[in-house]
Amino acid sequence: MALLMKGSEVVNAMKERMLKDVEELGRKGVTPGLAIVRVGARPDDLSYERGAIKRCEGLGIKCRVFEYPEDITQQDLIDNINGINADVTVHGILLFRPLPGHMDENVIKHVISPEKDADCLNPVNVAKVFEGDETGFAPCTPEAVVEMLDHYGINVAGKKVTIIGRSLVVGKPLSMLLLKKHATITICHTKTKNLEETCKEADILIAAAGKARMVTDAYVSEGQVVVDVGINVDENGNLCGDVNLEKVERLAGLITPVPGGVGTVTTSVLAKHVIRAAKGSI
Ligand code: NAD
Numbered sequence: 001m002a003l004l005m006k007g008s009e010v011v012n013a014m015k016e017r018m019l020k021d022v023e024e025l026g027r028k029g030v031t032p033g034l035a036i037v038r039v040g041a042r043p044d045d046l047s048y049e050r051g052a053i054k055r056c057e058g059l060g061i062k063c064r065v066f067e068y069p070e071d072i073t074q075q076d077l078i079d080n081i082n083g084i085n086a087d088v089t090v091h092g093i094l095l096f097r098p099l100p101g102h103m104d105e106n107v108i109k110h111v112i113s114p115e116k117d118a119d120c121l122n123p124v125n126v127a128k129v130f131e132g133d134e135t136g137f138a139p140c141t142p143e144a145v146v147e148m149l150d151h152y153g154i155n156v157a158g159k160k161v162t163i164i165g166r167s168l169v170v171g172k173p174l175s176m177l178l179l180k181k182h183a184t185i186t187i188c189h190t191k192t193k194n195l196e197e198t199c200k201e202a203d204i205l206i207a208a209a210g211k212a213r214m215v216t217d218a219y220v221s222e223g224q225v226v227v228d229v230g231i232n233v234d235e236n237g238n239l240c241g242d243v244n245l246e247k248v249e250r251l252a253g254l255i256t257p258v259p260g261g262v263g264t265v266t267t268s269v270l271a272k273h274v275i276r277a278a279k280g281s282i
Contacts, residue, residue, distance in 0.1 A: 002226070002252035007264025010144075010151040014268045015059065021275050022060040025282075032061045032278035034118070034270070035090040037081065039103075040070040045096040048267075052094065055267040061274050062089070074103045078111050085113040091281055092118035092274030115280065118273040120173070129173045132180045137273050142174035144265035145206060145227055146181070148256060154204070154225055157182035162199050164188045164215070164242070165208035170229055174206065195219070207242035215243040223253040229262050 025032060034056050036049055053063045066084060068077060077099075084090055093116045099105055114124040120139040128136030149156060161183040165171035175185045186202065188195055199205050199219040207215045208229035220226060230242030241258030249255060256262055 002249045002255040005148055005152050005227075005254050005256045005261065007148070007256070007261050010148055010265045011055075011268045013151055014147065014265075014272065018059050018268075018271060018275055021279070025275070025278055026060070028282060030278055030282060031089075032092070032274050033087075033090045034061050034063045034092045034094065034274045035084045035087070035116075036063060036065045037068075037084065037093060037095040038065060039068045039072060039077065039096070039099055041067070042096070048096075052267045052270055056271045056274065059271050059275075061271055064090070070100050074107065077103065077108065081108070081111045085111075085116060088281070090116065091277040092116055092270070094119050094270060095121060097121075116277055118270055118277065126168070126173070129176050132176070137277075138177055139169060139173050140266045140269040140273070141170050141229060141262065142177055143269045144262050145174055145229060146177050147265050147269060148227065148262055149204070149225075152254060154254070156204065158184070159203040160184050160186070160201060161204045161206065162186045162188060162202035163206045163208060164195070164199065165210070165229070167208070170208040174208070200224075209242050211242055212240050213242070213244040216247045217244075217251055220248045220251045222251055224251070226252045226255040227262065228256050228258050230258065231263055 022032060038045055056063050084093055093112050095112060097105060099108060109121045112122050114122045117125050117137055120126060120137050125136040129138050156178050161178050163171050163175055166187050166189045171187055175187050179185050186198060188198055196218045200221045204225040206227040210230055210232060212232035212234050226243055226248060228241035228243040232240050234240045239259050
């Protein structure tokens with residue numbers, strides 16, 4: 001029976017480290033600040049925002065929400081982001097996406113200052129992830145997977161890691177973060193042939209497809225580490241991951257639950273980035 005890798009354990013361990021950093025910053029007269037930039041009020045964004053504020057304020061990070069109406073012009077949003085970039089009390093910026101259809105994300109993503117880009121929207125930070133340059137900010141979710149594996153003592157060096165999903169939000173940057181840690185990576189996607197076999201061959205399987213419970217026992221081998229990044233709503237309206245826990249838990253060695261797994265750690269990584277940005281601002 002698989003052991004559960006719980007997000008809360010990772011969050012608690014990270015909290016201890018971060019509280020020390022925030023104290024240290026406080027002694028130097030700096031309170032780390034997060035700006036949450038939201039256009040409109042999608043329920044998913046509001047829910048993530050509440051979680052992020054709770055996590056960050058619990059660590060002593062000051063959060064401010066910049067909410068704009070859905071019909072704000074692109075230029076007005078750019079002007080506002082530039083104002084936030086220039087605000088010395090803000091060290092990290094989180095911008096919710098997708099933006100309304102009349103805006104070009106490919107323009108907006110360049111506007112967020114790379115030094116404050118806590119969730120890796122600016123191509124400068126994306127490039128740093130691909131270069132293996134740790135001076136930038138990786139996207140929070142892939143880094144949360146790395147935190148999870150590190151916390152549970154799973155050394156990926158030399159291991160076969162298969163990732164289902166090639167998005168720029170999860171799959172691609174995660175493959176780079178794990179490659180940097182010397183894993184041998186296979187990235188799968190909708191055109192991958194023999195998906196089940198490829199997944200079975202891995203030592204570590206990471207599901208980030210966004211397909212409710214698609215990973216069954218046909219994808220998993222005995223003792224495998226299974227990380228579920230998916231956050232989906234099933235046909236009954238319940239939150240579930242990409243992994244069918246019931247079918248997989250007899251086979252896997254370690255597995256992350258949904259909810260209570262990777263998603264729980266994501267806001268801690270966001271907080272970690274804000275604190276690092278605040279340290280960098282001194
Ligand atoms: P996406 O839709 O942008 O990308 C999904 C990827 O999975 C694509 O590359 C696609 O090729 C691949 N894929 C989809 N169906 C597949 C299939 N049947 N077989 C093989 N490959 C398949 O999604 P995303 O933004 O990368 O998010 C993926 C999942 O992670 C979603 O469930 C999302 O909600 C979740 N997510 C969680 C967090 C978190 O905080 N834990 C953050 C971001 C995304």
